[in-house]
Amino acid sequence: MKYDVAIIGGGLAGLSMSIELARAGFSVVLFEKNTYPFHKVCGEYISNESVSYLQHLGADLEALDAKPIHRLRITLTSGSSLQSQLPLGGIGISRYALDEALAERARHEGVTVCDGTTVKNLSDGILETSAGAFEASLVIGAHGKRSTIDKQLNRDFIQKPLPASENFIGVKYHVKADLPQDLIELHLFHEGYCGISAIEGDRYCMCYLSKASNLKKGMTISDMEQLVLSRNPNLADYFNRFERLYDEPKVISQVNFQNKEKGNSEVLFAGDAAGLIAPLSGNGMSMALHSGYLLHQQVSAHLKGQISAREMTSNYERDWQRAFGHRFSFARWMQRAFFSPPLMEALVQSANFFPPLATVMIKQTHGKPFFPGS
Template sequence: MNKQFLDVIIIGGGLAGLCNAIHLSKLGKKVLLIEKNEYPKHKVCGEYISNEVLPYLDFLEVNPFDSGAVRINNFQLSTTKSNIISAKLPLGGFGISRYTLDLVLSEKAKENGVTILQDTVSNVTFLKDVFQVETKDNNIFTSKITIGAFGKRSLLDVKMGRNFIQKKSPYLGVKIHVKGNFKEDLVALHNFKGGYCGVSKVENNAINLCYITNYATFKQYKNIEDFQEQVVFKNNYLKEIFQSSEALFEKPLSISQISFETKKPVENHILMCGDSAGMIHPLCGNGMSMAIQSAQLASNLILNYFNGEIETRKELEKQYIRQWKRKFSLRLKAGHFIAMLFRKDTIASVLLQILKKLPFLLPIIIKQTHGKPMKI
């Protein structure tokens, strides 16, 4: 049994968890990050990130372009009937796989002195202003602060009785990397009946194809291949990309029970970051950026708490909730609304016709789910 007292324990080693770990350790905090998987690992993810995060990544001393990230400046959107519209991305972005980015961030965290433990957290208790974190391998750690960055859904969500976990989650995500022809500076979102697929280049000339669909629609078919053939390929752009490309994965990755229900940024005194705090619809293509930004938000407030600028835990939690909502609430609402519109074929077609006649509107809509370059 391992017992240690830390400044901060981070549960989950995705983008939010790793960025928190790097930020807090960079400023002298003793940090333990607990992640159930080993690095590197592929994850179901759109793998496009808005350039708004680049100033913060620079502060963390991480340059994604050193690891082969692809610069993206153009955007395409198609409806289920294969009507298409294009636009320049207001800020631009880049494509990089989670396999590579998570590995780079984890190596930077270790370089900063962060302890990364491959284990699963089984329980978290909060008593007398201290967290006790227990793991599957019978480790027990205590800390002043605990950050929840364990992703879309976890057994910890169930243990904490979080509201969103009580509701059935109807979405399924599928991802594959392929080799084929696709413009390097483009991110595309192609709709099909019951879902949509993101397409963009990542490092090593690979194309990331990642789609989300309603599970009720999917389960009517025998398998992923049958579903793609019968549903996804009704969009001519997706049919062409899938059928003219060579798969780089043995089989597609999938994740079920994806929830876009509202979550609380603080639960049982744990500061939630990334998908643990809230998920934007992938149709809006900026979830990775939100995860990274939530880490900066949490880390800055935690550091202010440690140095006495924030005097009480209650004030820390209050400020985090307020700032998280100020930064992300409108994005999440815009994401829900945009996704809802494009789920309705008739509305989506009318909307696309309007955007074709008034093309200046599309960058304005994109801005609703993106922020400005992060301030350091």
């Protein structure tokens, strides 16, 4: 069978597009290398800009026990801190639960969901996977930050080794904690930051991003947490006190924040595969959903014969830049500021003295609700 659309990657970008395209009447196959449900390195705080879209896709956030979050607290290793209302706010929900719910929804809408299946190669609409060959008229890459398929597709960003200054690792735990459930905390440490916020089932997601250079040769993750992260007194306390709900943390390496090409003659990219925003913005998941929303409209129009392949790609590139260009650059700048203690000290002191400053800065990293039904 030749599918109308094949999607590589079953995270938020891939799953949301698969649901939309199946609802529009196209035959869709989606490949996800892991088997649902599974854990993923992510802070699990989703900005409210995409909540109504998640509901439109069929995610019952109340039944999933997503936690409303309205406040932000930032702390520095010096002990300084800042608390602010989040202008738009968000929800806390694990990727384990959310991706599973959307995968279930996609199956229900008629998507052929091939989980536990890795796409190894792509050429002229033929996908070589661990479950055999598949054919599609159009292929979408929604395979996240970095995948072997990027190498096979010869993408620019994967050709050169990452410079140390741009090479990060991400680590995530689920913990039992005694923190307010409507608060997301960001604790800074030397060249990194750790977020903690409530998710379903009275658990908390504790997730950090650190320059890879903090993990010196011979060090374990636990050594790094003791020697580097715990210089922030809040993190020292949390690592000592909070019970971890699975033995080993989820860890990813070679994380890097850059804008990437949005498509070529072979494949169009959405979500992190099109560009990964610094996680301090708490906006990557919303961007994955929003970029999928933009792309599925162009793909639909093309498959219905309303626009050419070239128009589909250029319209999508234009829409992507309009929607994300500014916040992408601002989040990169903000992340650099996070790694400069004197600058952060000055920003925190200024925002404590003049609270609207915090609101203005938070707004720069976020968009507005993008779904027309919002």
